[in-house]
Structures are given as structure tokens and as C-alpha cells.
Amino acid sequence: MNLQLFALAIFDGISYAALVFLVAVGLTLIFGVLRVLNVAHGSFYAMGAYATASVGGAIFAAGWAPWLAFPLMLVAAAAIGVMVGGPVEKLLLSRIYQMEDVLQILVTFAVFMILEDVQRLIWGVRPLFEATALNQLGTVSVFGITYTVYQLIFLPLVAIVVLIALRLGLRRTLTGRLITAVTEDREAAVTIGIDVERVYLITFIVGATLAAFGGALASATTSVVPGMGADMIVLSFAVVATAGMGQIEGAAITALLIGLGRSFAVYLWPELQVLVPYLIMFAVLLVRPQGLFGAAEARKI
């Protein structure tokens, strides 16, 4: 493996990790607060991608300014988060918090199945491709490799901004502190008068928006196809479990680890590409059952 391939693998890994992080951090945030593993998260990712690609395709064909691709991603992600994520929590999940884990996961699995067909009905099965945002930023040469600025600089930058914003938001704002309080101890939060239902709803919408935002960003780099949500949800589960459930910074580091592992596998041993995330997860959980950054839980008798 020469220096150029090595650099290429690192660049691929970083840009991929940025996307995975956005989806995984939403998942881990939702799990941390609601204690529900949200399978429908993959649908939010796919719907964010579809919404961005289809609306983008329409408005750029109508002659709108190409720089609008960036605000469009934010708008599309927020729209999916509020309009799809909101009702899912309010109408469905809010009824099942007292049920067993298994049933909660299955409810989100059912939502996932329903949303898969909703996507098919709205957007059809033909792949969409809309790379205006990617083309807007042009390319850059590093170590003699030409790489798109969008993937090499923009995506990691967005991921870092989201990470810092989430950290500051959770520590400094009132809503963030309420979310943290509910995460730490739900019962205590209720007794001091925190509206837990509202916190759940807000957290779920934020998490869903992050997944949709990941999809919106990904739509510029790849064609949007049916089934992309299923692939992403399994991968982001692997990231979240490896990092430790509910760990935000942990999700960032693990996404990077898995992203790099995956991209090196692409160049060294392509057959292993899909396996690497699971092998890493396996290796980590073997040594640390609670995940890299998770704390061991006390057992109840």
C-alpha cells in the first residue's frame, strides 16, 4: 500500500465516518432519553435523502441558484424530523414506554416497514441523483490526490459542528438540561416537575432530524435508492453498541474508527468491507460488554 492509497483510504474513511456519526448520534440520543432502540431511524435517514434529492432536482431544473442546495438540506431534514418523527413519537411511541423492550423495538420495526412503503409510494423505485452541492464546492489536491471539498472538508466540518452544538446545547440551554436530567433519572425528573412527555417528544424530533440531515448530506454523494435506510440502520446500531449506548462523544470516535476500518478494508481486502464494522463491534464487546465508553450498570435484585 503506497502513500497515495493510504491517504485515499483515510479521506474515504473520514468522510464516511462523518455521515455515519450524524445518524448514529441521533440514535444514541434517542436511546439515552427514551430507552427505545429506534429501528425507524433508518427510514428518517432515507427520507431525508429522498426529500433533498427530489426537491433539489425540481428547483435546480427550474433555474434556482445552486447555493440553495445547502439551506435546502437543513430545511428538508427539519421537515422530515418534525413532520414524520413528531407524529411517530406522539401517536405511537408515547403509548409503549411501559412495555417490554422487545415490544418497543418491534413497534419501531413496524414503523420502519410502513415508512419503507411510504417512500416507495412517494418517490418510486428509480434511483435519484442530485449532486449540485457536491459540484458547488469543487475539488482540492492533497498529496497529489484530487478529492471533493464537500466530502473531505465540508462533511467532517458539519459533523464537528453538530457534535459541539449538541454538547453545548445539552449543557448550556434549558431544554438541554431538562433532557440531561431525564436521561440521568427519569423518576427524579418527574418529581421536580419536568414535563417528561415534552422532553421525549423534543428529543425524538432532534434525533430524527439528525438522521434526516445525515441522509440529506449523503444524497449529494451517492444515488438515492430504496433499501438505503436498512443498510444505514444496521451500521449505526453497530456504532452505537460499540460506543456504549447513549454516549455522544463515544459515537463520534467509534464512527471514525469504523469508517476508517471500513475504508482500509476497501483497499486491502474488499470482501471484508461490509464485515469490518461488525468485527470491530465484536472485538470491543468481547472485552468491554458495556461498549467502549459505556458505564457498567448496577444489577437490580
Add this chain to the structure above:
Amino acid sequence: MPFPNAVKRGIPLALVVALIVLPVIDPTSQVMLMLALAKGLAVLGVIVLLQAGQVSFGHALYFAVAAYTAAFVGKATGGGEIIVTLLAGVLAAAVVSVVVGIFVVRYRHIFFGMLNLAVSMIFFSFLEKFYFITGGSDGLSVARPTVLGLSLERGAFEGVLYYGTLGLSLVALFLTHRFLSSPIGQMLRAIKTNEVRLEYLGVSPRSVLLVGYVVSAVLCGLGGALMATAQGIVTPEYAWWIRSGEFVFIAILGGAGSVSGAFAGAFVYEAVKTYAAAFAADIWQMILGTVLLLVILFAPTGLVGLYRSAVTRGDDIDAGAPDRRKREAVS
């Protein structure tokens, strides 16, 4: 509204008779019923683990391991004998489950589910990528095996396979029921209610769960090997995580509290899927998802629970499900 005793005993018997007679009256239904039985066996395996409160999102692994083993053994022995291919498939599932089981029984709940998912995804990728061994995404064809040394025509073979599967399913149902009422089956349930108490009794929850895990893998394997023989082809889709999810789905639909729920769920699931795919091809997933939501929200004990509360309360229809479990499934 209580029914007379004869009716209560009669309904399950009538269902079995219907399964025997239906393919004769309507030959087109045989394929659907065959698939439902094969899946029902796999779901039975998932239900065994659900007794311990653990859910695996990767049990399609054992379905696929047994299916591919049956295909390979069939190929290696020139078509093969059905008893040999089925046994080889089940044995392979058992061996793999011991190895994987030793590792995964240390984990509970979401980690247990996710690790099973990870192992099944690793196997899925292996099936897809190492195409020179596994045929890649095209899969492998499974030649029609002989039955006790006899080569049968297609129609006769399918008939034998269907009734053989029906017989095996009934035996599996009975044995699983006996297993769950045995001391080790009771200990398995104790993992769900209170694992620490089990430890205080001097029992190793990990060993107990490992036994349950291997039993469940064997059932899944039997279903997978039969499915491969019935379909004549195995593809990586056998190990796909959606299929694992499907097994859990059917278990909840039928009623995770009792063994008969596996088959009740599998028949309703296959019927809905077949008709939804025929009449509403674009939205069959939506229909299934909606059915699942309605079951969880309004009938958490599944079809078997609905049936029980319709006939009577507390009466032990399949003698394998005391009422206590019904309450657990609700809580």
C-alpha cells in the same frame, strides 16, 4: 362466553385436520402452507428464547446455515437423501449455535439482540461476497433429494415433503412444549423474571441460556433446511436481518407466551403476505406493519391470547401455557 369442553379440545384438532385436507382440496395452497410450516419451526425457536426474555435479531443465521449445509451436502452426494441433508443442516446449525452461543449468552437484552444481528450479518456478507463458494447473491440450487432411497416425481415429492414437514412440526411442537415445562425450561423462564435469584439457587444462568439457545437454533435450522428443500434454491436472503425480524414479528403476532403461537402466527402471516402481495403489491409491507402495530397495541398476547380469551379463561388449551405467562406478556 365459555364454550363446551368438546369444542375447546376440538378446535386445535380441527386445525390440524384442515392442514391435512386443505392441499387435497386446493393444491395451490400447498406452497403457502409449506412455507408457513417451515417458518413456524423457526419462529418456535425464537419463542424458546423469548421465554427467557431475550430476543435475537439474528436467528436467520441458523435458518441460513442449515439451508446452505443441506444444499452443500445434497450437491456433494449427487442429489442426496433427504434424511441426510436435513440432519446435516440441523447438525450444522447446532454446532454453530454452540460456538456463537458461548459468546452471546454473556449478554442480555439489546446487546444480546445486536450481537446476534452482527453474527448473522457477518454470515450474510460471507454468503454474498465469497461467491466462488456460495454462489453469491444468485445462491445455490438444491437438487431434489431421494426419500428413503426412492427418487420421486416432483408432485409426489412435494406431497411427501409437505406431510413430512407437518408431522415434524407437530413433533417439534410437542417436544418444545415438554422442554419448556421441564426443570431446565422453568429455569430458562426464571432468567426473564429474576436472573439473580437463579444464581442464588446455584444455577448458572449462562449455561441454562446456552441450552435454550442451542434448542432454538436447532428449531430454526430444521425450518431452514426444510425451506431450502421445498424452494429448491438457497440465497443469502435466508440470512438477511429482515428475515430475522420477520421471525420475531411472527412470534409476537401469534403470541410469544405459548408454543402454538408460532404456527398460528406463521399461517396468518403467510396468508396476509401472499394475498397482500397479490392484491396490493406496492403496500404489502405497510399492511404487515400496520397489523403488527395493531397486535402490539391492542392484543399483546397475540392470536393465541385472543383465542384463549374467546373460548375461556384459565383453561389450558395446549397444556403448555399456564395463565401466568399471559399476564407476563401483558406487563
